[in-house]
Amino acid sequence: MNELEYEAFFRKDYPALVRHLAILGCRDEAARDVAQEAMVRLLEQDGNVAHPRAWVRLTASRIAFDNNRRDIRRSQLSWQEANMPAAAPLGPAEQSAHQSEARQVLELLQGLPPRQREVMAWHFDGFSAGEIATLLGAKPATVQSNLRHARERLRQAWKQRTHRGGGKTI
Structure with missing residues (x-):
């Protein structure tokens, strides 16, 4: 991957990687930091990565x-809501509604057991059950289950x- 390809990949995949980490339970700022660190490590691989989307995740x-x-050893974690990036620019009212719904969905996802949450994060990023199984070292039937x-x-x-x-989302 040359410098231009890397830059295009970073711009396209960074928001999705942050969302992936938020679904896994990372706090907003931590998700951004971890995503940046993973992207830097990808750059350090000098193009020796066959599947960069999977590799950075x-x-x-x-x-x-x-x-x-490390953080658990230091102190008890405090969970914060993550801002999931919007797919397209929205007006103030639409953005507020989108963020509210995104927070609700994220809260529900964070309520899943860890393995279900992890599999859903990969699934949301477009990976098939077979790919997820390979990447996580699990059986495809286990991933499907x-x-x-989770659904x-x-x-x-x-x-x-x-x-x-009362029929409306909170």
Whole structure:
């Protein structure tokens, strides 16, 4: 990957990588820092990475895990809402509604068990169950099962949330 290809990749994939890390449970600022560190490490590979999207996610996940373990040793973590980047520029009212809904979805995702949350993060980034299985060292059937259970938990949690709000999201 030459410098121009790397720059294009960074601009395109960085927001999705931050979202991936937020789904895994990284706080907003930490997700950005970890994503940047993973991107820097990709650059240091001098083009020796066959699948950069998968590579930066695995690398970022490992960095985040190491950081999280270190932070837990120091003190108890405090979870904060992450700002998930918008796909297109929105007006103030639309942006507020989008951010509110994104926070709600992120809260529901963070309520999933860790493995289901991890599999969903990869799935949201467009990886197939087979690719996820290979990257995480799991069986494809296990990944499919985690996706199915995660979707069901999310569906139930969303129903409960919208039911409490009288048919409207909270």
